[in-house]
Amino acid sequence: xxxxxxxxxxxxxxxxxxxxxxxxxxxxxxxxxxxxxxxxxxxxxxxxxxxxxxxxxxxxxxxxxxxxxxxxxxxxxxxxxxxxxxxxxxxxxxxxxxxxxxxxxxxxxxxxxxxxxxxxxxxxxxxxxxxxxxxxxxxxxxxxxxxxxxxxxxxxxxxxxxxxxxxxxxxxxxxxxxxxxxxxxxxxxxxxxxxxxxxxxxxxxxxxxxxxxxxxxxxxxxxxxxxxxxxxxxxxxxxxxxxxxxxxxxxxxxxxxxxxxxxxxxxxxxxxxxxxxxxxxxxxxxxxxxxxxxxx
Amino acid sequence: xxxxxxxxxxxxxxxxxxxxxxxxxxxxxxxxxxxxxxxxxxxxxxxxxxxxxxxxxxxxxxxxxxxxxxxxxxxxxxxxxxxxxxxxxxxxxxxxxxxxxxxxxxxxxxxxxxxxxxxxxxxxxxxxxxxxxxxxxxxxxxxxxxxxxxxxxxxxxxxxx
Numbered sequence: 047x048x049x050x051x052x053x054x055x056x057x058x059x060x061x062x063x064x065x066x067x068x069x070x071x072x073x074x075x076x077x078x079x080x081x082x083x084x085x086x087x088x089x090x091x092x093x094x095x096x097x098x099x100x101x102x103x104x105x106x107x108x109x110x111x112x113x114x115x116x117x118x119x120x121x122x123x124x125x126x127x128x129x130x131x132x133x134x135x136x137x138x139x140x141x142x143x144x145x146x147x148x149x150x151x152x153x154x155x156x157x158x159x160x161x162x163x164x165x166x167x168x169x170x171x172x173x174x175x176x177x178x179x180x181x182x183x184x185x186x187x188x189x190x191x192x193x194x195x196x197x198x199x200x201x202x203x204x205x206x207x208x209x210x211x212x213x214x215x216x217x218x219x220x221x222x223x224x225x226x227x228x229x230x231x232x233x234x235x236x237x238x239x240x241x242x243x244x245x246x247x248x249x250x251x252x253x254x255x256x257x258x259x260x261x262x263x264x265x266x267x268x269x270x271x272x273x274x275x276x277x278x279x280x281x282x283x284x285x286x287x288x289x290x291x292x293x294x295x296x297x298x299x300x301x302x303x304x305x306x307x308x309x310x311x312x313x314x315x316x317x318x319x320x321x322x323x324x325x326x327x328x329x330x331x332x333x334x335x336x337x338x339x340x341x342x
Numbered sequence: 343x344x345x346x347x348x349x350x351x352x353x354x355x356x357x358x359x360x361x362x363x364x365x366x367x368x369x370x371x372x373x374x375x376x377x378x379x380x381x382x383x384x385x386x387x388x389x390x391x392x393x394x395x396x397x398x399x400x401x402x403x404x405x406x407x408x409x410x411x412x413x414x415x416x417x418x419x420x421x422x423x424x425x426x427x428x429x430x431x432x433x434x435x436x437x438x439x440x441x442x443x444x445x446x447x448x449x450x451x452x453x454x455x456x457x458x459x460x461x462x463x464x465x466x467x468x469x470x471x472x473x474x475x476x477x478x479x480x481x482x483x484x485x486x487x488x489x490x491x492x493x494x495x496x497x498x499x500x501x502x503x
Binding site for chain 1: 359360361362363364365371372374394395396398399402403407408409410411412413414415417418421422424425460464466467469473
């Protein structure tokens with residue numbers, strides 16, 4: 047009985063320390079590092095199945111895929127030629143106007159190793175970690191668009207919270223009319239944009255891209271498309287539901303973008319952004335930001 | 343039938359951890375039972391002299407560290423569940439296998455609810471009824487463990503041997 051009370055009290059203290067203060071992340075990192083070999087053992091069966099599937103994939107399928115990829119590469123090369131000239135022109139114009147030239151962040155390629163142990167959190171675990179110079183706060187993208195943000199870094203892996211997670215928010219811009227807003231993750235694999243007036247100029251099918259206001263996500267990456275807008279007389283705000291463009295569920299590779307130099311130094315002081323308990327705080331501060339954006 | 347010893351307790355807990363760490367993907371993850379909790383309850387009910395509340399707490403902390411949840415969440419839930427499990431442990435000798443299964447179902451449900459409450463305190467969203475699937479799959483897992491490791495309802499056999 048005494049032991050039960052003692053350990054129960056101890057675990058409550060640990061919870062409070064872990065939620066409010068940031069002392070235990072070191073312990074967690076060390077433990078996950080030590081757990082790495084066991085995790086590798088646990089991964090063996092699924093890796094075997096995956097490799098066997100690869101081995102037995104039919105020849106015709108590979109030929110078809112090869113053909114498709116060649117065609118895609120050709121189409122992209124044509125587009126790329128135009129892009130290069132446009133980029134040169136853009137940089138020239140920017141230098142004429144005295145603007146900063148846009149930066150292209152470097153990136154690390156990572157594989158999704160699994161989708162997290164807790165089915166009720168929108169996270170994926172990537173096989174790149176502290177040993178590969180990954181930092182908490184880095185943006186993660188795939189070939190289609192933004193996936194999310196690195197929230198926890200372990201020695202050999204890191205945890206990426208998806209943009210659809212309730213605790214994550216991302217500054218966006220409507221591609222059509224450059225309207226700035228902040229999209230919040232919502233349960234059910236969607237995002238939503240609150241705090242926009244009911245008469246806002248957003249239509250179903252509009253594409254949202256990152257605005258780059260936060261300095262974490264580089265500007266111009268695809269985030270989501272607007273799928274549903276509810277504008278009722280009972281509310282002064284429009285209810286805008288969007289679905290993410292990136293396809294996390296369909297492939298295993300993703301890119302982890304390096305943080306821009308300007309905030310690389312600050313991040314060490316920040317606690318790993320958006321843990322479960324700090325979600326509310328983050329939302330509150332974002333709310334403030336949205337308001338100042340919306341009212342010109 | 344697995345002879346109860348300190349080694350078999352820790353070895354089975356280690357294998358439960360392996361299953362817990364197994365990279366589950368897709369929709370099936372909703373049905374994943376709490377391997378660690380079920381194995382822990384088995385040893386708590388069968389051999390309380392090898393495995394006590396302290397073990398329950400340590401196992402819970404291990405699960406917290408491995409799953410990346412708030413540290414202490416599973417530790418507290420496992421401690422409370424273990425305490426309830428142990429407080430009726432001596433009476434279980436008189437129970438039939440079916441009654442013990444019902445008891446374990448209740449314990450798993452309690453443990454899951456405790457974790458849910460702690461999660462809600464930590465700022466999680468409401469999770470819906472799907473969250474309780476592991477209680478049912480955990481009860482099924484209990485049957486498998488009971489059959490392979492040996493029943494707990496007849497500890498007198500051991501003394502007669």
